[in-house]
Amino acid sequence: MNTRGIKEVSIFEVSPRDGLQPEPEFIATEKKIKLVNDLADAGCKRIEVTSFVHPRWVPQMRDAKEVHAGIEKKPGVAYSALVPNVKGLELALSCGFREVVTIMSTTDGHNRKNLNMSPKESLAEIEKINRIAAGEGVKVRSYIATVFGCPLEGDQDPAKALEIALALESFGSYEVSLGDTTGMANPLSAHRIPKLVKSRLTKAGLAVHYHKYHGLEFANNLASLEAGVTVFDGAAGGLGGCPYAPGAKGNCQTEILVEMFSRMGVATGIDLEKLYKVGEYAQTLSTLLHKTCKSPQGAAHGQEAGGRQETV
Numbered sequence: 151m152n153t154r155g156i157k158e159v160s161i162f163e164v165s166p167r168d169g170l171q172p173e174p175e176f177i178a179t180e181k182k183i184k185l186v187n188d189l190a191d192a193g194c195k196r197i198e199v200t201s202f203v204h205p206r207w208v209p210q211m212r213d214a215k216e217v218h219a220g221i222e223k224k225p226g227v228a229y230s231a232l233v234p235n236v237k238g239l240e241l242a243l244s245c246g247f248r249e250v251v252t253i254m255s256t257t258d259g260h261n262r263k264n265l266n267m268s269p270k271e272s273l274a275e276i277e278k279i280n281r282i283a284a285g286e287g288v289k290v291r292s293y294i295a296t297v298f299g300c301p302l303e304g305d306q307d308p309a310k311a312l313e314i315a316l317a318l319e320s321f322g323s324y325e326v327s328l329g330d331t332t333g334m335a336n337p338l339s340a341h342r343i344p345k346l347v348k349s350r351l352t353k354a355g356l357a358v359h360y361h362k363y364h365g366l367e368f369a370n371n372l373a374s375l376e377a378g379v380t381v382f383d384g385a386a387g388g389l390g391g392c393p394y395a396p397g398a399k400g401n402c403q404t405e406i407l408v409e410m411f412s413r414m415g416v417a418t419g420i421d422l423e424k425l426y427k428v429g430e431y432a433q434t435l436s437t438l439l440h441k442t443c444k445s446p447q448g449a450a451h452g453q454e455a456g457g458r459q460e461t462v
Contacts, residue, residue, distance in 0.1 A: 151376060158417045159375070160196065161404060162291075162327070162357060162383045163189050165432050166217075167198040167232055168401055169389030171210050177435050179213045183220040185432060189386060190224040192424035198251060201232035202241040218245045230291065234265055239279050243286055250283060252276045252323070253293040256310040259302035260295060260331070273317055280321040292323040293359065297343060299334030308343045315347050319354040326354050327383055330370065333363030333399060340370035345377035357381035362388060362399040368410055371402065375416075382407060386425065387432030389439055400439060405429040 166186050170177060182200075189197050199221065205212035214231065221229065230249040233239045242250050254272035255261035261269045276292065283290050296303075297311040315326045328344055340358070348356045358374045358381075360367040371382055384404030405426050408418050433439055 160381045162196045163194045164198045165385040169385035179216045182217045186221045188428045190227045193420040196228045199229050202238035249289040251291045255295040256306050257296050257300040257303045277321045290323045291325045292318040293327045295329040295331045297328040298330040301332045327357035327359045329359040333361045335370045337369045337373035340373040341377045344374045344379050359383035360402045367402040387429040
């Protein structure tokens with residue numbers, strides 16, 4: 151399927167941040183740097199490098215400053231960091247990031263567990279982040295979590311996601327990513343909800359962020375493609391998860407997502423053979439993931455920012 155005739159899509163790679171953040175054993179900084187550099191070498195043009203969160207909540211990201219300082223800044227690649235609040239933004243700016251990512255949930259329960267704030271408080275914080283970032287010439291991308299269902303509060307009215315997306319756009323976020331936090335989406339909702347939000351946005355772009363659920367994440371991405379979405383989040387190796395979202399599994403595996411698009415004649419600008427190798431390397435960093443990534447030739451072809459864990 152690709153009845154809309156879309157010939158090219160953009161991949162937003164989240165493995166270095168969203169993929170590694172739940173890992174219980176600290177991963178050496180140089181290994182994180184290698185992961186980012188290898189992703190850029192494979193042709194990934196948008197990479198979420200790290201996050202600036204209090205190390206008490208996300209100890210894995212305590213070396214955010216060192217990781218950013220150590221990576222090769224490849225021309226044409228946008229490197230971003232997730233910031234849960236203004237303090238996180240200040241730290242990202244001090245390191246030289248030119249793009250940051252914010253996050254909030256549609257539900258009160260998940261937003262409080264994830265960020266220790268109500269959704270209303272998160273919106274106020276994100277408005278401040280956007281205002282400060284704009285003054286520094288820094289771009290802001292914004293996640294909305296639990297769009298397709300919340301593990302704590304169940305199914306959600308799409309109107310919630312739409313209302314938040316419009317608010318984020320009004321603040322100046324250049325792109326909004328709709329998150330399926332624990333794999334609760336299905337192809338119908340993955341088509342209907344992004345189509346609704348996309349139809350109402352006038353300035354901001356739209357992306358989708360699906361988590362694993364027995365392969366259903368690929369059907370969901372395809373459904374969103376049919377809805378006109380052209381930006382897709384993925385994590386090399388399929389890494390990821392969230393301790394504040396019961397049932398959360400890894401992110402959609404970028405290698406397979408890119409191969410799916412490639413077989414459909416939809417360009418991503420990414421070298422698939424190199425990407426599979428990066429995925430294999432990413433999986434060696436994980437103690438939570440134990441499956442081996444097959445290549446195309448194989449059978450299947452310390453900054454204190456406050457806040458808590460953040461996930462989409």
